[in-house]
Amino acid sequence: MSFEEIDILDLLPQRPPFVLIDRLVDFDERRTVTQFTVRENHLLCEAGRLQAAGLIENIAQTCAARMGYINLLHAERVKLGFIGAIRDLEIRRLPRIGETLRTTIMNLEEVFRMLLVEAEVHSGDELLATARMKIALSEIDAQNR
Numbered sequence: 001m002s003f004e005e006i007d008i009l010d011l012l013p014q015r016p017p018f019v020l021i022d023r024l025v026d027f028d029e030r031r032t033v034t035q036f037t038v039r040e041n042h043l044l045c046e047a048g049r050l051q052a053a054g055l056i057e058n059i060a061q062t063c064a065a066r067m068g069y070i071n072l073l074h075a076e077r078v079k080l081g082f083i084g085a086i087r088d089l090e091i092r093r094l095p096r097i098g099e100t101l102r103t104t105i106m107n108l109e110e111v112f113r114m115l116l117v118e119a120e121v122h123s124g125d126e127l128l129a130t131a132r133m134k135i136a137l138s139e140i141d142a143q144n145r
Contacts, residue, residue, distance in 0.1 A: 003027070011068030012061060013080050013142030017043045020058040021103070024065050030107045032066040034058075037100045049094040050101075055129045056086060059119040062103045063135045067115075078142040084114060084134035091129045099123045105133075113137040 003024045012019065020042075026033040036058055038045065044054035060083050068078045095101055105117040114136055121129040 006069075006072070008065065011065045011072065011078065013064060013068075013078055014061060018057075019061070020044070020054060021061045021065055024069060025102070027066065027069055031104060032062055032069075032107075033102060033104045034062045034065055035100060035102055038095050038097050040097045045097060048097050050097075051094065052091055055091060055094070055121055056083075056089070056131070058101060058103055058121060059105065059117075059129075059131060059133055060135065062105050062119070063115060063117055063133065066105065066107070067135075067137065080138045080140045080142055081115075082136045082138065084136045086134075087132040089129070089131040093126070093128050095121075095123055095128055101128070108132075 006024055008021055008023055011024065021034040021036045023035050025035050038050045044051050064081055067081060071078055102122045103119065105119045107115065108118055109116040114134055116134050119131050119133060120127060
C-alpha cells in the first residue's frame with residue numbers, strides 16, 4: 001500500500017476540525033515525514049497564520065501518524081498518546097495560509113512507552129520550527145470516527 005492510498009484519519013486519534021496533517025509522506029525505522037497545507041478556516045489559524053499551538057500540534061500529530069502507521073502494519077487499532085514534554089522549541093516564523101508544511105520527526109529513543117523525537121517543520125526549503133518532544137504512549141484505543 002502506498003502512502004497516498006492511506007486515509008490520514010485511519011492513522012490519527014484526532015478528528016476534524018483538529019487535524020493538522022494531510023498525509024504521511026515517508027516512514028522508516030527512525031524517521032517519519034508528514035505534509036499539511038495550512039487552510040484559512042482552520043481552528044488554529046489567526047490573522048492569516050497558523051499559530052504556535054498549531055505547529056506544536058502538527059509535530060505531535062506527526063508522532064501520532066508514526067504510531068498509527070505501525071499499528072496499521074500490525075493490524076492493531078490506533079492508540080491515544082499524550083505530549084509529555086516539549087523542549088528546545090524554536091519557532092522562526094509562523095506559516096501563512098496556503099503554505100504546505102513538511103514535518104519530519106526523528107525517533108531518538110523509545111523507553112517504557114515514552115517516545116523522544118527531534119522535529120523540524122519546513123515550508124519549501126525554509127526551516128520554520130524545531131523542537132524535541134516526549135510522547136507518552138498509552139494502551140487506550142482511540143474512539144471510532
